[in-house]
Amino acid sequence: MERKTYYISLAEGSISQVSTASSWDYQIQATDEEITHLREIFDQNYSSDWQGFWRAHIPFVQYHYDRENDAYDNGLQQAFKMIYELGDEATKAHIKDQGLMDDLIE
Template sequence: MDNEKRKFYVSIESGEISEYKAGNNDDFIIYGDPEEIIALRELFDDLKGAEGATGFRATIPFKEYHNDDENDSYDYHFMKCYKMIHNLGDEATKQHIETMPFYNQFDKISDEQ
């Protein structure tokens, strides 16, 4: 398998990872080998699944956000996506993510899949 790192454009909002810049898919620029890109795609799938669960949970009245497993799962997957993008990112991507308020929480997120 070709393990050479290639340039990709990433949009967390759309869940897009592309070798081609198109539209607004360039929120972040990363460099990854095929295995790393597959792992990031899987993280995006996990995030989308967690997002769906929070939408369903939102229909339950009087359930507090801070006491909610579905929201905890979404937050965890959200942070895991950003951590991996940071790890694979170019210098501008790394610097941008390091300004985000949750960056200092990355050490609490495991790199294991």
């Protein structure tokens, strides 16, 4: 399959083939199937984020004790791992420098 260049904004959950369309944080090379999978991860995170928003209005469980937050955290780690694996050298260096993926990066 042919790989294309994509520009990713993790905070916005956006994926674009145009570098000037919006702000972006990471550049990756991916197939159509890989982009579909990354979009599914972003969509799951968006849904989990909204669920967390509604739960935050009933503050009887602290964040680190709320198992529902695991879905969002795991989704974020999956997205970072996938972006790292598909990323260019600058993307990989940036993610390594953040130190958030030390346990997931080989």
